[in-house]
Amino acid sequence: MAAPRSRILLFVAVPVMILLMPLSIYFVDSAAASDKVARNVTIAGVDVARQTEQEAIASVDEYATVLTADPASVEVNGKTYELDPEDVGLTFDSASAVNEALGLRKEGIGDWLSAFTEEVDVPLVATLDRELVLVQLAEWEVDAIPNPAFEGSIEIANSVVTHEYPRAGDTIARDASYDLLLAALESGSEETVNLPIITSDPELTDADIDAGVERANMIIKRGVVLTNDEYGFEFHVNSATLGRALEARIVHGDSPSIDFSVDSSIIAPLVEVVRDGLEIDPVDARWEIVLVDDFEDLPDQYEIKDSPQEDMEGLPEDDTIELVPGLNGTTVNAADISAAVGVAALGSGKGELPIDKDAEPEFTTEMAQSFGELYELAEFTTWTPGTNRVHNIHLMADFVDESTVMPGEEFSVNETVGRRTLDKGFKYDCAIVGGELSCETDPVNVGGGVSQFGTTIFNAIYFSCLKDVSHQPHSIYFRKYPEGREATLGYPLPDVVFENDTQAPVIIRTSYTDRTITVTFFGNTGGITCGTEREDRTGFRSAVVLYRADEEGVVAPGEEFVENEGSGGWSIVNWRIFYDIEGNEIDREKFSWTYRGERNVILMHPCEEMVGGDGECPLGVPLVAGMDEATAKATLEAAGFVVAVAPVSTSVEAEGGVVLSQDPVDFRDPGTTITITVGVWDGTPATTTTTTTTTTTAPP
Structure with a gap:
């Protein structure tokens, strides 16, 4: 019984296996060729079967390359021409054709089986550049047709505009010729293409040509101005230059038109002439300050009474400060400017001057803005009598003016100005030498009187609430200075030094009249302000007596001559008071000083023992x-x-x-x-x- 059952199973299995075998082959073959073109598929006759997308594109491109290199023979009115496909922009869409081929015969076993017996050819779409075709047709018309239709012309030479009006004539049929040329080139046909000739009226009119001439003259007469408001730059093209650069041509197309352009080869040399003026280094952001001779109600402040601004109009009531944005460094490109000139010439005659902002400044606008708003912290004015000393004080002010002290930095008057010398323009004047007033023409007297500048800037520091690092009042009191709240200068010491202990820059500005010197500080102390209080004098003392030998031979032995009666001294205390933004006192700082006064100077004969003599007098x-x-x-x-x-x-x-x-x-x-x-x-x-x-x- 076993043998018959096996025989039955065999009879059933063999037919099933025969039926399943094609399916198995289909599934295996389809899986292996899922990313490839199916069998028996071509593109414009090019076999791309069983090729991947990239392989198929390469095969089609190879075929297209042959076609784009194969010139066509063209006949126009009995004259034959050879047309290079590249001259009319022949291109083939290989990618689209391959994409279509990849989608064929992928719909099941029926499609798969038909691939073994039926060939499918996918068309390869070609295109021509219509503008290039129309240009080529226009050239053939001029050469092959005795009486071609003429759309007119406008010629410009050295600002002189001439023209010809349009006229009717024969022309090559545009649309039909385009189709004939495309068919011949995309197929690689060896047959000569005979282009049809028709009679045509021009589309441009005499009025169009007249309008073009009028426009050309207007463009030339007007010239061009390009501007850049941010930098204040201007670039001018005058009428004579524009008259050499302006060009006009008739554009032959589906709708002929008059086209104007500017020859960049004429404009580019102009850019080189002005390049240095248009290319600048980066400019740091800065604060612009307007100083006015106003009066700040501070103790011991001197009121300016000889201001040259008294009759000036338009000045603010108080000093002002405004942030001026930084500017990037600039470069210019001749081609860009030439293009901008072309656009402006065909427009309003005005346009934006193109510049490249290449390099940022070291101190940018954003950096400046990060410090917050700057405002006037304090200003102080003192009265300046004299002549040479006033000159010296003004020179000191010029050296210090516009100094900027960044947060955490120290400012030193002596480091900024340096030693006062005749070469720098300083003059001789009185100075305190060895504790006494000297008005000689010794080197130590060069720059005499500048301690008044030291006093003025110290008071500006004082009332700006900035940290006092170093200052020294005079040993002798002068009534023109605030008592105990003043500073002398020497070189290298004494000096006036302060630290910017705020979070914003401090800007120092100086100004002067014939009789005053003013120092003004700008910054941001977070609303903190400073006032002052002075205590009564204490610790009075008599003048110190100083005996000195008479070098002039005036005083006889045994006699005395009082050269200077001297003055007494005393101690004084000033308190700097700090207030918050609400006006509440938050701190006090003590400034103490002792004036010793002028010495009582008595002259004696040099022989006297009191002045170093041996006592044996003549x-x-x-x-x-x-x-x-x-x-x-x-x-x-x-x-x-x-x-x-x-x-x-x-x-x-x-x-x-x-x-x-x-x-x-x-x-x-x-x-x-x-x-x-x-x-x-x-x-x-x-x-x-x-x-x-x-x-x-x-x-x-």
Whole structure:
């Protein structure tokens, strides 16, 4: 019984296997070729079966390359031309054709089976550039047709505009010729394409040409101006230049038109002429300040009474500060400017000047804005008497003006100005030297008087609530300065130094008139302001007496001369008071100083021990002029001097034997020889002079 059952199973299995085998082959083959073109599929006759997308595109492109390199033969009105497919922009859409081929015969086993017996060819779509075709047709018309239709012309040479009007004639049929050329080129046909000729009227009119001429003249006359408001740049093209650069042509197309353009080769050289003016380095953001001679009600503030701004109009009531944005560095491109000129010429004659903003400044607008709004912190004014000292003070102000102190930085007057020298323009004037006022022309007096600038800037620091790092008041009090709230300057010391302990920059501005100096600080202290209080004087003391040798030989031994009576000294305290934005006191800072006053200077003869002498002082030489010789000798010898007689002849009898002069006459050591000059009468008799007086009487 087993054998018959096996035989039955075999009879059933074999037919089933025969039926399943094609299905198995289909599934295996389809899976293996899922990303490939099916069998028996071509594109424009090119076999792409069993190729991937990229392989198929490569195969079709190879075929298309052959076609684009194969010129076509074209006949126009009996004349034959060879047309290069590239001249009319022949292109093939290989990708779309391959994409269509990839989708064929993928719909089941029926499609798969038909691929073994039926071929499918996918068309390869080609296109021509219509504008290029129309240009080519226009060229053939001019060459092959004796009486072609003419759309007119406009010619421009050195600002002179000439023209020709349109006229009717024969023309190549545009649409039909386009289709004929496309069919020939996409198929690679070797047959000559005969283009149809038709009679045609021009589409442009005489009025169109006249309007074109009028427009050309208007463009030339107007010229071009390109501007960039951000940088204040301008680029001009005058009429003469534009008249050389402007071009006009008739565009032959489906709708002929008059096209104007500007020759960039004429414009580009102009850019090179002005390039240096258009290409600038980056410009940092900055604050623009307007200073006015106003009055700030601060203690010891001097009111400006000789302001040159008094009659000026349009000034603000108070000092102002405004942020001026930074500017990137610029470069220009001749091609870009030429293109902009072309656009402006065909438009309104005006346009935007194209510039490239390549490099950012070191201090950008965003950096400046991050500090918040800056405002006036304080200003202080003092009165400036004198001439040379005023010149020196003004020079100091010029050195310091517009200094910017960033947060955390220190500012030093001496580091900013340097040593005061004649080469820098400073002049001699009085200065305190060794604790005393000196008005000599010594090197130490160059720049004399600049301590007034030190006092003025110190008070601006004081009332701006900025950190005082270093300052030193004068040893002698001057009434023109705020008592105890002032500063002297020397080099390298004393100095005036402050630290910007705020979160914003501090900008120092200076200004002056013939009689005043003003220092103004701008910044942002977060609303904190400062005032001041001064205590009464304490610790009074008398002037210090200073004995000094008389170098001029005026003071006799044993005598004294008061050169300077001097003045007393005292101690003084000023309190700087800090207020918050609401006006509440939040802190106090003490500034103490002791004035020693001017010394009481007494001059003595250099021989005196009080001024460094040995105590052995010279004797006063007696004056013997007018005495007889014997008396004079006795007087001088009695005083301890040796006498030498120098006789001199005289014609005056009364001078005989009399001392006419002596040398020396001041103070001398004992034993010094004193020479007396004694007259010797030469015997000349005295002369009597008679005077005759004539009286004249006026007539009645």
